[in-house]
Amino acid sequence: MNKVLLIDDDPELFELLAGYLESEGFVLDSAYDGESGLKLAEDKEYSLIILDIMLPDTSGFNILSKLRAAFDVPVIMLTGRGEEIDRVVGLEMGADDYMAKPFPLRELLARMRAVLRRYSPVSGAGGPSLAASPQKDIEIGGVVINRSARHVTLDESVVHMTSTEFGLIEQLALNIGSIVNREELMEKALGRGVDFDDYILNVHMSNLRKKIGKHLSIKTIRGRGYLLVHPQKEAV
Secondary structure: EEEEEOOOOOOHHHEEEEEEHHHOOEEEEEEHHHHHHHHHHHHHOOOOOEEEEEEOOEEHHHHHHHHHHOOOOEEEEEEEOOOOOHHHHHHOOOOOEEEEEEOOOOHHHHHHHHHHHHHHOEOOOOOEEEEOOOOOOOEEOOEEEEEOOOEEEEEOOEEEOOOHHHHHHHHHHOOOOEEEHHHHHHHHHHOOOOOOHHHHHHHHHHHHHHHHHHOOOEEEOOOOEEEEOOOOHHHH
């Protein structure tokens, strides 16, 4: 079973989610404030963290920043409905996804499974990892995309990326020099169908561009998708 941590000060939400998620193969722990959540994250290993923005002792953004600095774990943030700025800030700070309260339980479950698929592509949703052959690294100039360890190095320095950002750079690099349409990126890198709002793709793509800097260039092809190019080769 996948172990999930819910950091939210609503005990009724925990009771509701615990029963529902247990039937779907998840074990849910709870923390009702930010510092307790951080302590649990330090003491135990979780497959996923669900983090509310509004906490009694601190901001969920503050907790997200600390989680990102210490742990390589996917995070889904919970926001108040209509708080668009919260969603923008959360994604820019490295959240993998967000849900606006109140939300259908089935939609949260679908988002959780999608994030876990991106994070561990060789494991079944809600199940243990499956044996898989190592995937060949992708090397482009000074950029190395380690597909087995799921990390990226720029000039031999490891650059932290969320599971979503790694999925995007992997798909673009596998098709370098060719346009990858938005629908394909939504499906393969975000685990979402075309019926989802692709706003989240725009924010993650912006974050990715900032991280790869001058090493690689991601061009937006209006109405079609994205194109990854090597700036030096493009200039030749």
